[in-house]
Amino acid sequence: MPNLPLAKAINAGLRTAMERDPKVLLMGEDIGRLGGVFRVTEGLQKDFGEARVLDTPLAEAGIVGTAIGLALRGYRPVCEIQFNGFVYPAFNQIVTQLAKLRARSQGRLELPVVLRIPFGGGIGSVEHHSESPEALFAHVSGLRVVTPATSADAYWMIQQAIASPDPVVFFEPERRYWDKGQVETDATLADVAPLHRARVVRRGEHVTVAAYGPTVRLALEAAEAAAEDGTQLEVVDLRTISPLDVGTVAESVRRTGRLVVVHEAPTFGGVGGELAARITERCFYSLEAPVLRVGGFHLPYPAARVEEHYLPGVDRVLDAVDRSLAA
Amino acid sequence: MPNLPLAKAINAGLRTAMERDPKVLLMGEDIGRLGGVFRVTEGLQKDFGEARVLDTPLAEAGIVGTAIGLALRGYRPVCEIQFNGFVYPAFNQIVTQLAKLRARSQGRLELPVVLRIPFGGGIGSVEHHSESPEALFAHVSGLRVVTPATSADAYWMIQQAIASPDPVVFFEPERRYWDKGQVETDATLADVAPLHRARVVRRGEHVTVAAYGPTVRLALEAAEAAAEDGTQLEVVDLRTISPLDVGTVAESVRRTGRLVVVHEAPTFGGVGGELAARITERCFYSLEAPVLRVGGFHLPYPAARVEEHYLPGVDRVLDAVDRSLAA
Amino acid sequence: AQAGPAQAEPAPEPAGEAAGTGVVPERVLAKPPVRKLARDLGVDLAQVRATGPGGTVTREDVLTLANGNGNGNGNGTAPAAAA
Amino acid sequence: GFPLGLIDADGQPTDAGGVLNPPPPEALLELHRRMVVGRRFDTQATALARQGRLAVYPSSRGQEACQIGVALALREQDWLFPTYRDSVAVLTRGVGGVEVLSMMRGEWHCGYDPYEHRVAPQCTPLATNALHAVGLAHAARLKGEDTVALVLLGDGATSEGDTHEALNFAGVWNAPVVFLVQNNGYAISVPLSKQTAAPALACKGVGYGVPSLLVDGNDAAAVFAAVRCAVERATAGGGPTFIEALTYRVDAHTSADDPTRYRDDAEVQAWLTRDPLARLEKHLRATGLLDDERARAVQEEAEQVAAEAREGLSAEVEVDPAALFEHVYAEPTENLLEQRARLLDELAEEEQS
Amino acid sequence: GFPLGLIDADGQPTDAGGVLNPPPPEALLELHRRMVVGRRFDTQATALARQGRLAVYPSSRGQEACQIGVALALREQDWLFPTYRDSVAVLTRGVGGVEVLSMMRGEWHCGYDPYEHRVAPQCTPLATNALHAVGLAHAARLKGEDTVALVLLGDGATSEGDTHEALNFAGVWNAPVVFLVQNNGYAISVPLSKQTAAPALACKGVGYGVPSLLVDGNDAAAVFAAVRCAVERATAGGGPTFIEALTYRVDAHTSADDPTRYRDDAEVQAWLTRDPLARLEKHLRATGLLDDERARAVQEEAEQVAAEAREGLSAEVEVDPAALFEHVYAEPTENLLEQRARLLDELAEEEQS
Numbered sequence A, B: 001m002p003n004l005p006l007a008k009a010i011n012a013g014l015r016t017a018m019e020r021d022p023k024v025l026l027m028g029e030d031i032g033r034l035g036g037v038f039r040v041t042e043g044l045q046k047d048f049g050e051a052r053v054l055d056t057p058l059a060e061a062g063i064v065g066t067a068i069g070l071a072l073r074g075y076r077p078v079c080e081i082q083f084n085g086f087v088y089p090a091f092n093q094i095v096t097q098l099a100k101l102r103a104r105s106q107g108r109l110e111l112p113v114v115l116r117i118p119f120g121g122g123i124g125s126v127e128h129h130s131e132s133p134e135a136l137f138a139h140v141s142g143l144r145v146v147t148p149a150t151s152a153d154a155y156w157m158i159q160q161a162i163a164s165p166d167p168v169v170f171f172e173p174e175r176r177y178w179d180k181g182q183v184e185t186d187a188t189l190a191d192v193a194p195l196h197r198a199r200v201v202r203r204g205e206h207v208t209v210a211a212y213g214p215t216v217r218l219a220l221e222a223a224e225a226a227a228e229d230g231t232q233l234e235v236v237d238l239r240t241i242s243p244l245d246v247g248t249v250a251e252s253v254r255r256t257g258r259l260v261v262v263h264e265a266p267t268f269g270g271v272g273g274e275l276a277a278r279i280t281e282r283c284f285y286s287l288e289a290p291v292l293r294v295g296g297f298h299l300p301y302p303a304a305r306v307e308e309h310y311l312p313g314v315d316r317v318l319d320a321v322d323r324s325l326a327a
Numbered sequence C: 001a002q003a004g005p006a007q008a009e010p011a012p013e014p015a016g017e018a019a020g021t022g023v024v025p026e027r028v029l030a031k032p033p034v035r036k037l038a039r040d041l042g043v044d045l046a047q048v049r050a051t052g053p054g055g056t057v058t059r060e061d062v063l064t065l066a067n068g069n070g071n072g073n074g075n076g077t078a079p080a081a082a083a
Numbered sequence D, E: 001g002f003p004l005g006l007i008d009a010d011g012q013p014t015d016a017g018g019v020l021n022p023p024p025p026e027a028l029l030e031l032h033r034r035m036v037v038g039r040r041f042d043t044q045a046t047a048l049a050r051q052g053r054l055a056v057y058p059s060s061r062g063q064e065a066c067q068i069g070v071a072l073a074l075r076e077q078d079w080l081f082p083t084y085r086d087s088v089a090v091l092t093r094g095v096g097g098v099e100v101l102s103m104m105r106g107e108w109h110c111g112y113d114p115y116e117h118r119v120a121p122q123c124t125p126l127a128t129n130a131l132h133a134v135g136l137a138h139a140a141r142l143k144g145e146d147t148v149a150l151v152l153l154g155d156g157a158t159s160e161g162d163t164h165e166a167l168n169f170a171g172v173w174n175a176p177v178v179f180l181v182q183n184n185g186y187a188i189s190v191p192l193s194k195q196t197a198a199p200a201l202a203c204k205g206v207g208y209g210v211p212s213l214l215v216d217g218n219d220a221a222a223v224f225a226a227v228r229c230a231v232e233r234a235t236a237g238g239g240p241t242f243i244e245a246l247t248y249r250v251d252a253h254t255s256a257d258d259p260t261r262y263r264d265d266a267e268v269q270a271w272l273t274r275d276p277l278a279r280l281e282k283h284l285r286a287t288g289l290l291d292d293e294r295a296r297a298v299q300e301e302a303e304q305v306a307a308e309a310r311e312g313l314s315a316e317v318e319v320d321p322a323a324l325f326e327h328v329y330a331e332p333t334e335n336l337l338e339q340r341a342r343l344l345d346e347l348a349e350e351e352q353s
């Protein structure tokens, strides 16, 4: 059971998927010879050739648009968007085409395209490299949106995303790329948890904390800290953003009576609002406190020097936990 | 006090703004000689000339991108996006540039650009002509997002949007273009309600219903119907989506204890979720029932033949009201 | 769920709203599970004497009245408990 | 001379500078037959829109040489990526008349199986389909299949960034794809002079290393020959071709449009003298290929197609709102199932009351 | 010959086919001085990035002829729209060294007042700035001002749809704008051959009716002359110009990049023989315009600029997190004020503990 950094786990997952299915192609800017700016595709062009790992021209609409055409003939393109802030040139292709062609064709056209997007901050980068745009994709029907928080999930979820008959936007937490974790590579796709299920990653009775991608580790750190004060947090790794696994969270909240949602994206219009609304609908009479959200301010993501003030940290999570308990 | 259809009220507002300030320019596809596909700009090119009412090439990124350049030199471009479904080619310019250049320049660059976008369904149109993408813009900081529901608001809000030093996304409810309403054109911009305030448009004690744009009339119709059964709905026209005027809604909910939010966009990830979360945070102890949302299904907007099943109607609003009262 | 920490600190929200606006809320203030408890026990919240922070009705307030050893004051707007 | 043509407005043969191969007689007759049918279908659809049987209809009247030239020049295994304006090309490719009009009728789907006739759904967001065509063409190359993709674009659509990205990818990948721009003079109300300062749209290919042709888009023989030539080049590994076909939209942009606001009738009249159908008919009559009998038979067939469309569209369709939820994903999500259940409840309740 | 040049790699004058006007001696000396300073600044910035004083730095080493040629050819009233790679051009335009590096230092803002030197914020989302330049140029025309906008683009950026839309709008509006592409051979790791199949990027202008030039981008005199020529044309109402400057990125893409993964050192070495600074120096020495004394003075000035940057960047900056909330809107929204208050509370609490 190898111990892999998250980036390497995705690399391994891509490799496995490419070995299993010759229709899996990788496309993107600098993913071939360079192996991607985060080296997630390192070595794959060398081993699978230029026909299966394509260094495309620099044009995101072009990447997604041609991926759609490839998918129409049975390919399963996995497109790398180099950084979160550069997905927008492709937004038209994603929203009006990739997401809708299945419905427009009454299910006759299937587009098993995966868009890999590194997201989130904390790596000291410059502007447009640390944003969290997942809510913009979740609102668009026809897309599936997921994000792994650990190496094990990264390895399996990328394979599940590729195997999915639907387009999947696969967000990769930049600041967790180098975090290591055990990966059970001997299992099979059928054995592992389904792509669209949240997972309780720590049990606790006082407050449920829901997080995804980069904030899962943060939530776990907060849980450690809270435990020292005698407060037991239950941490849910959402894993899937669209569809949201509201059931798993609701089950937890019915026990704890309290929920804090943590993400890096601005709270305003973010995924936390949706989860808060849904949980409040489902668990109204169990709620001892309003669902609280911890997230980014409604600001352009600020570059390296100021990001520590922007990013939700353990203190902010604990503060929300306290406010929840005080209600 | 003229009685104007909403489209004509916007036309009149544009005209007034252009007369007052020679820096106001209109740009877009077919807005000049044709007067726009909804005729909102009718007659303006004739009266103000081709230099101030520009028929642009067919390229939305081009429209918004050049509008930014024009704004850098003091112009106030008002861009028409022909239909909601065609704003996405401009999304990159809107999100990474229009919304962020003020912050990136520490406030030295001011971009008083207005994007007019007809939105919502109910006019029997084909695909991509009836969508409600406002949540995608609300999540993006640096943009202001508003929508008028009446001719009077249309007339004044478009002028306020143009006068705003910030970029404003101005959503126009397509199916209300032909609805007539009194417009008090003799007032001044300083007299009328501020751009970013919600308004209680009907008083009632039992349930608050918040709506915006095309659904305001729907909410009022529901209130009429409910009143016949003795249920008094308080109807709030949000008017502003970003920033949201949560205070006005909270004040109402503290009295009624119940809130139903109505919009045409899919509820999943929509503006209703944000409002629900915020109101629940602020009015937790006043809420007799969870905030309920009435909105579009999480589907591609279906064209003419099926839209009546998709669009929220009076029955769905009343059903939510009943569910709220039953909680 | 735990009552301990909740009693240690006043709930900021209702207190803030009531104090901040100077407007006496017209509704009985209670969190949803307390509302449910009252309903399950057949207690009219308006009859409960509210002792929670910011004039909120607590679970104990409901139980007190339900057990017959409370005297409702009828308006549910008891002064905020001392913080 | 430019644009390249094979049959001039008076039906006289020209030589297209030897660049294009004149189609054989059977091909010319087939072009004629399908143009007659296509025009009749188009007229019928416009009438149906006027009657409210269609939500809207964008006519291709006057552009039949492009519609039919393209559809017939493609081989069975080739793919067509049409726009909303290309109903006649789609019809000619084999899709049934009622199916072709599904979108315009207000359905939530394109109405046909794209794989059956290798026709992508008619595309509304302009120029997005150009990239799909390039991707599909590249897929064919990867698979070693002899398939060419052809995308139809309007003059206005060439201004969109996606057209540029598509040409660029096509050039770099040497993809077997044909870009055919029907330059019909207008993007709704905007004339070409406000759309581009290029001397001709066909110049654009140069910037991508993509060979380009400018053809008379009202000359079905020329369009057919140009597309054939491009398809053959692509098949031989020669890569993409960009074809600008100069034509004119005789009718309104759609049934909802009022063209008198932005163009003179004189302009329309001038173009009517270059009518693609009349010129081919003249040519075929002059060369003795077409006689009255065949002309009558063709006209009857056209009436038949129109009648079928008319009848098909006057039949009330069962609307199944539940079907809306079927194809958003391969399997509906729980969220969609809940939403569907709610809708079905509503409908059941309505039934009762 | 192509590309057009005025001074070859050995410092010998060439005639650029008479197309370009050789700059006068003072201009050549100024080009030299600024290139020496620019290169030193660039080396310094790379070093600061290595030391962690900058979050990242994209070097323009080897591209000084473009950076300086452009900056000096523009007139005071003209506007420059630079990218992340164009720090040296921005510096040369008058922006202070520390300010130029603000973004790369990890600030949340560009660091300078765009109106002071008429330099837009350095732009990261590729090609978006091209449209801003066209809009600003059009604004100048509307106002009747004699202002030209110049946008810097990379070879990779020409693949983005926005570049195409910008060229098209510029052509249609006949806008006084210059597109200058520094074709430095790579977009990060992707060589030009995978970026386009065009024989040259300069061919692209044809498709927009925009006159184009291909110049030797390592020849500062040629770049200067080409831009001057374009500016004069624009000023005279001649509209936009597209200039491809052939050059090479000698250093890594940024300080975070490892170019050995995608290119041979031999290629770099070959380009070093075409160094823009060395050739101009050779030329100036040969023509007697540059002597040791001036060379030394220039070098000293360069050291001075580097020292200032070094010191400026080693000074710790006060970070005011509250400032983040100031400039999102002209007036912060209530929501932002609440968020700011929350942050300030947090910080106050941290202070205490």
Ligand SMILES: Cc1ncc(C[n+]2csc(CCOP(=O)(O)OP(=O)(O)O)c2C)c(N)n1
Residues within 6 Å of the ligand: B029, B058, B082, B086, B089, D085, D124, D125, D126, D153, D154, D155, D156, D157, D158, D184, D186, D187, D188, D249, D253
């Ligand atoms: C991205 C996008 N923007 C705007 C529209 C609205 N629209 C529909 S057709 C049209 C004009 C298209 O002109 P052209 O490409 O010349 O094709 P034609 O209609 O003449 O066949 C416009 C602006 C659209 N469909 N897609």
Ligand SMILES: Cc1ncc(C[n+]2csc(CCOP(=O)(O)OP(=O)(O)O)c2C)c(N)n1
Residues within 6 Å of the ligand: A029, A058, A082, A086, A089, E085, E124, E125, E126, E153, E154, E155, E156, E157, E158, E184, E186, E187, E188, E249, E253
């Ligand atoms: C829209 C967009 N996509 C991707 C990137 C990431 N990126 C930054 S620089 C770069 C390469 C740019 O190459 P080129 O235009 O040739 O300029 P150069 O770096 O060589 O100066 C890429 C892909 C970006 N900044 N913007």
Ligand SMILES: [Mg+2]
Residues within 6 Å of the ligand: D154, D155, D156, D182, D183, D184, D185, D186, D187, D188
């Ligand atoms: Mg056209």
Ligand SMILES: [Mg+2]
Residues within 6 Å of the ligand: A061, A089, B061, B089, D161, D162, E161, E162
């Ligand atoms: Mg684009």
Ligand SMILES: [Mg+2]
Residues within 6 Å of the ligand: E154, E155, E156, E182, E183, E184, E185, E186, E187, E188
């Ligand atoms: Mg480059």
